[in-house]
Amino acid sequence: MSNYSLIFALTLLLNIVVTFRSSGGYAKIIRWISGAQANPENGGSETISVAEKSKHSKLLMRYLTVYLLATLSDWLQGPYVYALYDSYGYSQHDIAVLFVAGFGSSMIFGSFIGGMADAGGRRNFVIIFAFIYAASCLTKHVKDFNVLLIGRLLGGIATSLLFSVFDSWLIRAHSIAKIDKSLLSQSFSMASYGNSIIAILAGLVANRAANAMDLTPFSTEADAKVYYGGYIAPFDIAFVALVLVGICACVLWEENYGESSGASDGDSDNGENSLSGLSCFKNMQRAYVTTIRNRNILLCGIISSLFEGSMYIFVFMWTPSLTSVTEQGTTLPFGLIFSTFMVSCMAGASLFSIFISKYRAERLAVYVFFVSSLCFLFISMTKNETVTFVAMNVFEIGVGMYFPSMGTMKSSIVPETQRAAIYNLYRIPLNFIVLTSLLTNLTPRVSFMVCFGMLLTASFLQTCLLRKRDIESPQGTNVELGGKDAEDEKEENQELLANDTMTGDNEDDAKVSMV
Numbered sequence: 001m002s003n004y005s006l007i008f009a010l011t012l013l014l015n016i017v018v019t020f021r022s023s024g025g026y027a028k029i030i031r032w033i034s035g036a037q038a039n040p041e042n043g044g045s046e047t048i049s050v051a052e053k054s055k056h057s058k059l060l061m062r063y064l065t066v067y068l069l070a071t072l073s074d075w076l077q078g079p080y081v082y083a084l085y086d087s088y089g090y091s092q093h094d095i096a097v098l099f100v101a102g103f104g105s106s107m108i109f110g111s112f113i114g115g116m117a118d119a120g121g122r123r124n125f126v127i128i129f130a131f132i133y134a135a136s137c138l139t140k141h142v143k144d145f146n147v148l149l150i151g152r153l154l155g156g157i158a159t160s161l162l163f164s165v166f167d168s169w170l171i172r173a174h175s176i177a178k179i180d181k182s183l184l185s186q187s188f189s190m191a192s193y194g195n196s197i198i199a200i201l202a203g204l205v206a207n208r209a210a211n212a213m214d215l216t217p218f219s220t221e222a223d224a225k226v227y228y229g230g231y232i233a234p235f236d237i238a239f240v241a242l243v244l245v246g247i248c249a250c251v252l253w254e255e256n257y258g259e260s261s262g263a264s265d266g267d268s269d270n271g272e273n274s275l276s277g278l279s280c281f282k283n284m285q286r287a288y289v290t291t292i293r294n295r296n297i298l299l300c301g302i303i304s305s306l307f308e309g310s311m312y313i314f315v316f317m318w319t320p321s322l323t324s325v326t327e328q329g330t331t332l333p334f335g336l337i338f339s340t341f342m343v344s345c346m347a348g349a350s351l352f353s354i355f356i357s358k359y360r361a362e363r364l365a366v367y368v369f370f371v372s373s374l375c376f377l378f379i380s381m382t383k384n385e386t387v388t389f390v391a392m393n394v395f396e397i398g399v400g401m402y403f404p405s406m407g408t409m410k411s412s413i414v415p416e417t418q419r420a421a422i423y424n425l426y427r428i429p430l431n432f433i434v435l436t437s438l439l440t441n442l443t444p445r446v447s448f449m450v451c452f453g454m455l456l457t458a459s460f461l462q463t464c465l466l467r468k469r470d471i472e473s474p475q476g477t478n479v480e481l482g483g484k485d486a487e488d489e490k491e492e493n494q495e496l497l498a499n500d501t502m503t504g505d506n507e508d509d510a511k512v513s514m515v
Contacts, residue, residue, distance in 0.1 A: 348400020
């Protein structure tokens with residue numbers, strides 16, 4: 001049997017080393033030892049004023065307070081959804097239907113809810129996220145398939161908001177505050193690092209809460225429908241976290257919107273882009289057209305779907321994969337394994353902070369995708385338990401580097417006017433990949449070979465994107481849209497607005513004719 005404790009200790013040591021290396025304290029110690037002064041010509045954080053760093057720290061603290069509470073609520077629920085349905089006595093088929101409903105909901109509603117967030121305000125939709133996800137948690141108390149199905153549908157909508165609206169708010173807040181763009185990468189790195197810490201803490205808290213008491217009906221009747229305790233307890237804690245998300249968002253965050261199409265750079269929308277001005281369908285249509293016409297945006301979406309799809313398949317399959325290479329009769333330390341994965345993610349986020357000062361995010365992503373593809377190849381080919389587990393942790397390091405890398409790329413590639421809408425469009429192929437993996441019953445080995453193919457494809461597409469971005473922005477500066485793609489996107493928006501105006505005029509003429 002593999003020595004999981006030793007691998008955890010080595011991973012933790014790696015995390016400590018790279019985290020210290022990425023910190024400002026390391027640079028100060030090196031300068032103190034060498035007696036050298038900071039050289040502004042070297043770029044990086046040394047060129048940023050103390051006042052701007054302070055402004056960034058305050059914004060980051062406000063963002064992380066809300067964001068990490070939201071991810072806490074998500075991590076608390078994740079490990080116990082299947083266990084709760086199983087404890088209610090539902091069959092494997094019924095549970096599969098509930099899971100498919102959740103991902104299907106995210107795929108369908110996510111296609112237009114992002115456009116609503118751009119128009120109605122990102123903070124408002126964070127509050128809506130908290131309300132919807134809290135309602136989903138409450139449905140877990142009821143042992144009724146239809147009620148649980150509604151809860152999964154609500155959870156799918158909330159998931160779409162979690163992975164789009166929060167990032168959109170942060171990027172826009174950075175822009176409004178006129179904070180140096182290089183600090184945005186640090187924000188994503190800190191969010192990824194903090195998310196991994198929250199995952200570990202959530203696992204410990206949820207485990208203690210779930211084991212505190214048995215699943216108990218509120219009434220003594222034989223057909224009791226409402227329960228408490230047991231696997232429901234983590235959902236109750238998540239409910240409290242979501243209430244705090246809504247309150248903190250109201251208090252700590254100011255409202256921001258997608259920039260209006262005619263706004264100049266740096267101008268805020270000031271809420272003029274309202275839900276009444278644009279229908280959900282038109283928002284979705286414009287986001288779709290922008291994505292299809294702009295090759296950078298399209299490539300970014302395909303790449304993110306391929307990587308995150310592989311990540312979800314890994315989540316579903318790592319347990320049976322490790323079990324298949326472990327001696328029969330051996331109980332795997334799942335808690336320790338999960339903690340090792342999260343520490344690896346933290347190390348990945350710190351590695352991103354180190355490398356982003358020397359390499360642009362697009363180049364780092366090429367390396368992440370290629371190494372991750374090799375990890376899946378090793379996992380699918382080897383029958384050695386230690387090699388399998390080490391490869392899994394290397395992939396998790398890649399996950400830790402992926403999220404800040406992709407967040408940085410999206411911030412400069414996706415236009416602010418439709419950011420949340422396009423982010424949610426990206427999740428449509430992602431959810432299709434997840435649904436396919438759930439419905440096809442592939443073995444872990446075949447699933448990981450599919451992941452190898454998807455990540456190899458992502459590596460190739462990311463290389464194409466890197467070359468294109470190197471031409472558009474040789475110095476690695478962030479540009480939102482450039483060249484022919486920018487002109488196409490603007491022309492398409494003008495065409496759509498013209499069509500909307502003509503449609504409105506035709507409707508008015510029709511009303512007059514009827515009178």
